[in-house]
Amino acid sequence: MASGNVILNEIEAPLIAKKAKPGQFVILKAGERGERIPLTMAEADPERGTITVIYKVVGKSTELFKNLREGDSYQDAVGPLGQPTHLERVGNVTCVGGGTGVAVLYPITRGLKGAGNRVISIIGARTADRIILEEEMKSVSDELFVCTDDGSRGHHGFVTEILKKVLEEETLNLAVAVGPVLMMKLVSEMTRPYDVKTIVSLNPIMIDGTGMCGGCRVLVDGENKFACVDGPEFDGHKVDFDQLIQRLGAYESEERESSMAHRCRLDR
């Protein structure tokens, strides 16, 4: 499945597939010279021995991943990394996803539904063709709302607008938000006054994913945490999102340079 610049890859990785739980991530590397890219898994099938990742093409590495054809392989795949989502019965839950974050949200939603919760899901994207996993999300939710920025499908507007209504109408026991950092920040701010515990899944810059580089440190409740070993999920009411946004932009100019160099090579 690839719509626009959203890519799905099913990867053969039997050891990882056997162990993977919702919320955990893998690190992929495309070639000898490639970067190590952390991606949270959308699906793990222990029988087939495969894992699935869904991501948006944003830089050179994801561009390289995109160009892999069926049968090609990633040079390296390591995982499952990070802590799995704590899936338990708490009552009423809302699962909020934006963009490709829905891929990560889906197994969590399924798990929460499976644990016996009533699940209200809200997913959004810029346009209708960027909405992913709508059917799947529907099948594991008691209610599903779809939003698009341009109104081409579902509610015309942001997921937070629907969330506001849900918060007013329902007594929620848990919220889970996965998507762009800004979305997770807004969701967390919105649930705070209602005192609804909110879990967010972060994807800071990291190299090894095992606690060795410290690049993925995030400030949670004033304390440094390593997203790779302590996360990737944290209490959204305690995360310093502004700092996270700044840290995610650390290599912006290099990324542009790398993508440019890559395109030039392709053009030749």
Next chain:
Amino acid sequence: MAEKEDVTEKWARIGMPEQEPDKRRENFEEVPLGYTPEMAVKEASRCLQCKSPSCVEGCPVEIDIPAFVQLIKEEKFDEAIKKIWEKNRLPAVCGRVCPQETQCEGRCVLGKKGRPIAIGNLERFAADLARREGIEDVSPKAEPSGKRVAIVGSGPAGLTVAADLLARGHQVTIFEALHKPGGVLVYGIPEFRLPKKIVADEIESLEKQGAEIMCNTVVGRTITIDELFDQGYDAIFVGVGAGLPRFMNIPGENLVGILSANEYLTRANLMKAYRFPEYDTPIPRGRNVVVIGAGNVAMDSARTAVRLGAETVRIVYRRSREEMPARAAEIHHAEEEGVELLLLTSPIRFLGDEEGRVAGMECIKMELGEPDASGRRRPIPIEGSEFEIVCDLVIIAIGTGANPLLTRSTEGLELNRWGYIEADPETGETSIEGVWAGGDIVTGSATVIEAMGAGRRAARSIHEHLTREGRSPESCGV
């Protein structure tokens, strides 16, 4: 007259040619260039061939130093390397990175009157020559024992255990979390101090001898210790190193442009970011770089920053020159390359710009007081001496701690209060039957050769255990 010349000759150590500082600032190639055979023979001729040599006691793996030095003197270079291999599997590595001045060379009697024998240089010479000429370690191998050992971590400790157990006829599989084996030798120590080709060749030779290496496997996550036993491994060695970076915990430390030395060096070495964009991983290139800390890791970071084009590179250290833990040679190399030392100085907070990037650092001057628990004089802040420095890249190299990933997920594994594994110093046995440990995960950050020594002792103990078990199979209670 002739006699007098002889005497001076004895005390004059043959230095190793090096790349000029101005030139090497611009490249990542190795700095010391190696001895020629003539230089090696001349240096070896200075050895007094002591009857009870104290240099051997100084070497953690007890290489028969006088014997191999004598063989070099006699120009029997291939025999010299074989002599070294009897005790040390990685001489091309150790000859380069061992702190010889506190080990073998520190004990050499010539050092009392003049300069000790350049044991490290000679070891490197013999190893490099063997590599060039394709001389291989063909020590006779024991009959296959049918036993399988899992080794977790492919740093010097794990590699040594693998080599020793292979030689004793056991099958070994090394599990490594990263995509490339070698531990600190590949991700930490830079190319200009230890060419990665050397490490790769050593690992290839282990594979040729039958070692299986499984990269991308995080034990504790991808597979657990218990599952390894379930898969039929008869023993497990844990050599996962001390890879958890420490931070200062002062304000502003999460600003963009402040990295742990682990991250900085891993980007540069393992990911080859110094060749960005040819390689995909970026590395921040600072104009005014500050490195906090004064060990080998700090020197490696500072010298990497020089090569990446920094205008100024400053080492900030809260004690004085005498207390700097880095090897004297590395401090010397760094200073030659233009690295400045800002001693008796401690950072108190980092200052950022409006985009959240580091722009400066506030420091305070220190003075040395009474000795502390480590025996070094304790640095005390001088009130009112605060000052600011401008910097756009900060690398924190103040040490590492025990990585809890494996230890936390392994029930019954006893740890000390710093989170390192409790292991018998003689055998490496841990609190779990059938599990051994060694290297930095037991001692905390130490040296390559100490990790190798621990690996050697553990391999001996594992071998004894496996052969004992062989006699009474009912006793394998794992």
